[in-house]
Amino acid sequence: MIIPELPAFLTALGGEDYKGFIISLFTLTAGLSRPFSGKLTDKVGRIPVMLFGAAVCFALGFVYPLVTSIFGFFALRLVHGFSTGFKPTGTVAYVADIVPVNKRGEAMGIAGFAGTLGMAIGPAIGSEITLQFSLDAMFYVSSALAISSVIILAGMKETLEKPEKFKLNHLRISKDEVFDKSAIPPALVMFLTVFSFGIILTVIPDFSVHLGMKNKGTFFTVFTLASLLVRIVAGKISDKFGREPVLITATSLYAVGLFTIGFATSQMMFFSGALIYGLGVGMNSPTIFAWTADLSLEKNRGKAMATTFIGLEAGIMMGAILSGWVFDNNPENFPMTFGMGVLTALTALTYLLIRKRKKSLNLANG
Numbered sequence: 001m002i003i004p005e006l007p008a009f010l011t012a013l014g015g016e017d018y019k020g021f022i023i024s025l026f027t028l029t030a031g032l033s034r035p036f037s038g039k040l041t042d043k044v045g046r047i048p049v050m051l052f053g054a055a056v057c058f059a060l061g062f063v064y065p066l067v068t069s070i071f072g073f074f075a076l077r078l079v080h081g082f083s084t085g086f087k088p089t090g091t092v093a094y095v096a097d098i099v100p101v102n103k104r105g106e107a108m109g110i111a112g113f114a115g116t117l118g119m120a121i122g123p124a125i126g127s128e129i130t131l132q133f134s135l136d137a138m139f140y141v142s143s144a145l146a147i148s149s150v151i152i153l154a155g156m157k158e159t160l161e162k163p164e165k166f167k168l169n170h171l172r173i174s175k176d177e178v179f180d181k182s183a184i185p186p187a188l189v190m191f192l193t194v195f196s197f198g199i200i201l202t203v204i205p206d207f208s209v210h211l212g213m214k215n216k217g218t219f220f221t222v223f224t225l226a227s228l229l230v231r232i233v234a235g236k237i238s239d240k241f242g243r244e245p246v247l248i249t250a251t252s253l254y255a256v257g258l259f260t261i262g263f264a265t266s267q268m269m270f271f272s273g274a275l276i277y278g279l280g281v282g283m284n285s286p287t288i289f290a291w292t293a294d295l296s297l298e299k300n301r302g303k304a305m306a307t308t309f310i311g312l313e314a315g316i317m318m319g320a321i322l323s324g325w326v327f328d329n330n331p332e333n334f335p336m337t338f339g340m341g342v343l344t345a346l347t348a349l350t351y352l353l354i355r356k357r358k359k360s361l362n363l364a365n366g
Helices: 003-012 020-043 044-059 068-100 101-132 135-154 181-210 219-240 243-262 268-293 298-327 331-364
Strands: none
Touching: 003 068, 003 101, 003 135, 003 181, 020 044, 020 068, 020 243, 020 298, 044 068, 044 135, 044 219, 068 101, 068 181, 068 268, 068 298, 101 135, 101 219, 101 243, 101 268, 181 219, 181 243, 181 268, 181 331, 219 243, 219 268, 243 268, 243 331, 268 298
16 A cells, blocks of 8 residues: 555655665565564464564554654664564465465465455555545555454464464574575575566656556556466466476566566556566465475474565565666666566576476486
8 A cells, every 4th residue: 555655755755866775674674574473483373473563564554654754764664674574474374384285376376365455456545545635544544454454363263283472582593593495496586586576666656657647556456466367376276287387487477577567668568567577476476485385394384484585575675776776766767677677587487497407307317
């Protein structure tokens, strides 16, 4: 809801030149908090971790309207990152707990469908509330939705066997608790693919205005609706034919979609790129998290999911920072800015093709 309006909000505070940090600081905190959320998910339980993340969203919706300085805005973005650092980590571990292995991709697709539906509806509604009422009203509505999530979570049953009571030493993270080595391949693919999402979140609001659109959330609605079309189906296909073949198709769609967006000179071309990109996103996300669950031990599932999320946060953060710098508030730089996303998507594609070839050679050599 709030993302499409944040660049204008920051500009009103006098921070037009710092748009790249809107997303990057948020994801920095989210990434730094992942080892903690992963450990707490495996020790204290899935539900408490999810509750904390949702509660942060609820509280901060009331704080945004009070911000009057650039420093205050970015301090708030840092704190807000904890919501993303905790809620999804607990969620994907919870989903992996309650489904059989041969349904894992489909289940991640269903969970992703729900989240994507919110992402599809949220930006357009957020922009419309801002247009019809005010920016403050939009922040308050976001808080109301977050508390609804808290209420639902409070009624759910914990899936972690023998959860521990929270202790301060749970916040002490040793070196071997930061990453799960088994999750490095999916985390790498996640980093390379969501790099482009940092570009999308940072630059698309300005691109929308450049093409004459009043509602800056429409692009987000188009690409997330497109991702909804394939999420569950892609998860099922990955259950049957493997994770990597689905990811190869997804990364190819990423590259084509980003190229189309970067060179868009009309709204039709702009939304065509959004559609293709959305199909790639819909195939990519549930498959990567199912792949992470496949590779990890059950006792380390929270840490493994957190590792993949670190890849996600690092990718979005780098994409946001570099795109803000390359774009430099100049529409002539749109092709170059989105070209960075094309390059990282093709790198992910190359990595997956090499893994597939090595696997085929190993099977051939018996």
